Amino acid sequence: LKVLVTGAAGQIAYSLLYSIANGDVFGKDQSVTLVMLDIAPMAGVLEGVVMELQDCALPSLKIALQVTIYQQIYEVNLTLVISTTTVEEAFADIDYAILVGAMPRRQGMERKDLLKANAKIFKEQGQALDKFAKKTVKVLVVGNPANTNCLIALTAAPSIPKDNFTCLTRLDQNRAQSQIAARLGVSNDCVSNVIIWGNHSSTQYPDVAHASVKCGDTESSVVSCVKDDNWLNGEFITTVQKRGGAVIAARKLSSAMSAAKAICDHVRDWHFGTKGDKWTSMGIYSNGSNYGIKEGIIYSVPVRIAPGGAFTAVTGLSISDFARSKMDETAEELFGEKLMAMEFMS
Incomplete structure (x- = not known):
């Protein structure tokens, strides 16, 4: 290679x-x-x-x-x-x-x-x-x-x-996963299937509606374990969305160590594939067929990856009205960025 x-x-x-x-x-x-x-x-x-x-x-x-x-x-x-x-x-x-x-x-x-x-x-x-x-x-x-x-x-x-x-939206996924693990007092590898929807920006939507947490041989939904919708729909989201800015404010530099770790995670999964029914978040080209996201932007969705790198978006997940509004908001930002980019490229 x-x-x-x-x-x-x-x-x-x-x-x-x-x-x-x-x-x-x-x-x-x-x-x-x-x-x-x-x-x-x-x-x-x-x-x-x-x-x-x-x-x-x-x-x-x-x-x-x-x-x-x-x-x-x-x-x-x-x-x-x-x-x-x-x-x-x-x-x-x-x-x-x-x-x-x-x-x-x-x-x-x-x-x-x-x-x-x-x-x-x-x-x-x-x-x-x-x-x-x-x-x-x-x-x-x-x-x-x-x-x-x-x-x-x-x-x-x-x-x-x-x-x-x-x-790369794996850094955001790792940030969200670590926030859930800390909240529940478990190790990070006990939390799986967190989703990052949309843009790697402050409009991204970290979603745990389909995430699970494993304690021993028991696997339960994150929502049922956290038991605090106000936190999950409020502070949790904003903490993940603003984490990059918080790191810059503290270090006067952007994330480096955690970004490198996320790159390794992303590429390793893309090379070897995801395991079982687990998925990971990746920014991929939207062809208009996934969750009502229009064609023509790079949008983060959950994917399963086969060994060798072929990936497919996870389909059929239920989307609440709250999630829909968040997913559309970050898509709108991406279409706005696309218009600016085309102007700068010309």
Whole structure:
């Protein structure tokens, strides 16, 4: 597998790259070529990241094939690490593209400002995917606003199937899951089938109406265990919706460690598949057939994934009037972002 991580000199990648190189995402026995891309001014930082991967003393690591001024290639028994600032090389024949690199959200920054700054980046990366990557490439967009950046990249890569593009809402799912687990005093892995509907923004709808919690051999609904609809329909939702902003306010930087963990979770599930009747949330292209969401946006829904990556949206879930209003609100925001994006792309 050839795996590209953009923004490889940034703070999210700093937590992410070790997990990929160590086999935590694709398995310990899977051969991986890890490609790290960032802008030319970050070439020295990329060199330092490669040094750190060496210094992790991973069992399979061995050193250096080739060194040039902007590029270093290190050979490993299981992992080949390529750091580059050249788009043509970075996107060539890749199997996975994890598009982390983007203008970061700063405190007080509006989403419109963020979208304008990133529209050009993701248009160019979509074009690079279209021109250089395998047509089977799986693309995960992380850089915010992730849903609309994903739509931009997808639009710029017409030769790649739309279902090969997803955006990250697993971080929101993990945040929601951890809030429920803390409320009930159970471990995080006891909570399953939380849903994130819509946009990775403050309009997203974290939904536990179909979620369950397992204690011992007993599995019960989250709603029946929490026994507090006011909390579930109020503070719980707003906490998850505003968690990214709360992290920025506290750290003066956006989420990094938790974002890297969520990326690993997302890609691992996309590669190996979900288990049994469990599902996960992913931002996918809306074709107009799921839960009344109109065609033409990247919208987070629950999906089940088969080994190898083919996913299907979970259908037939009952939707309350409250949920419907929340789902429509976040869809409206996404259509508004789409209009802005098309303007910025022209």
